[in-house]
Amino acid sequence: MHSEPRSGRLAAWGNALLAGLVSPDDAVLAIVGEDAVHRVEGLPGEEAPVGLTLALGRLRTLGVSGLRVALPAPGHPLGLSGPPDFNARALEAEEAVICQGAAFGLVPEAYEAGPAGDVHAEVVWHVLPVREAPPADVPSLGEAERELAEALREATEVLARLDVAGSGPVAEAAIDAYRARAGRGREVLAPGYPPRAVRVLELARRVGLLITLAAENGHGGAVSASEMGARTEALRPVERTARRAQVAAYNSVVEGRGAGR
Structure with a gap:
């Protein structure tokens, strides 16, 4: 993601x-x-x-x-x-x-x-x-930022505990490469977005990248079906948090207008 x-x-x-x-x-x-x-x-x-x-x-x-x-x-x-x-x-x-x-x-x-x-x-x-009604499960930008900080720690701990290939130097190198690609000629968000939204979106992508690397780089030490299932279950709430943060970042301009900010 x-x-x-x-x-x-x-x-x-x-x-x-x-x-x-x-x-x-x-x-x-x-x-x-x-x-x-x-x-x-x-x-x-x-x-x-x-x-x-x-x-x-x-x-x-x-x-x-x-x-x-x-x-x-x-x-x-x-x-x-x-x-x-x-x-x-x-x-x-x-x-x-x-x-x-x-x-x-x-x-x-x-x-x-x-x-x-x-x-x-x-x-x-x-x-x-579409139905004009409040959207489901969208956090504020502040809530998303706090949730993401905890999610990043959880993702790193889970991957390390299960000996997944996305938790070590290979993951860090991939993240650095991703940041370099993202920084070449493309803004993280369009003009008009607050710096906090940019920060939240960048962190959400980092968390999402860790989860993707875990899937792409094999199972590490999680060789049994039960271990692989445990890893998937452990990372599911982390992935959900990252998606929630992405939505909060992209929607922050519209939500800010609605709140009169």
């Missing part, structure tokens, strides 16, 4: 655009990232998919004043508020964007296209109706 979710890029740079802090071209360039193209399907008044620039402008005219992120997982509808059809689509994608000011949500669907050796991702955002 250490990779940046597409919903995070759309919400962050969409919020910066709605606030007048970036140009439409810069926002779209940042949202698309390394993908080939993004289109939006299902916008009211549009019979065919449209480009991101037109879609973001249309959402503004429909009354959208902010964008929130949802990162649900089985048994954890993080950031969702219904209805069931939208929640199911978001759960399948493991992410979604919820509009503030209009009852719409956007769920991404990625496709691989191109010949062998030149495969690229094309993304379609499906616009669907």
Whole structure:
């Protein structure tokens, strides 16, 4: 889960655009990232998919004043508020964007296209109706930061106790490499986000990377099925905390406006 979710890029740079802090071209360039193209399907008044620039402008005219992120997982509808059809689509994608000011949500669907050796991702955002209600299980930025500090300690202790390959120098080297890649030509968040949100998002990604490394680098000393199951169970709440923190960071601008800050 250490990779940046597409919903995070759309919400962050969409919020910066709605606030007048970036140009439409810069926002779209940042949202698309390394993908080939993004289109939006299902916008009211549009019979065919449209480009991101037109879609973001249309959402503004429909009354959208902010964008929130949802990162649900089985048994954890993080950031969702219904209805069931939208929640199911978001759960399948493991992410979604919820509009503030209009009852719409956007769920991404990625496709691989191109010949062998030149495969690229094309993304379609499906616009669907959502229920206007408080999102599920989203902490404040302060709560997320406190939870993450404890989660990072727990993740390190669990991996070390179970002798997992993601807990030692290999993990630290991978984290340093990830930080270097993240620091080259890409902002952690879009303009307008508070420094605390940047700090929380960076820490959430670090925790997520530790969990991913544990899965990718083998089982270490946890050779039995029961030991592997114990490791998975031990890390599940840590992974949930990291996802909650990501959502808190991406949504902090919208939540801050709502609180009058």
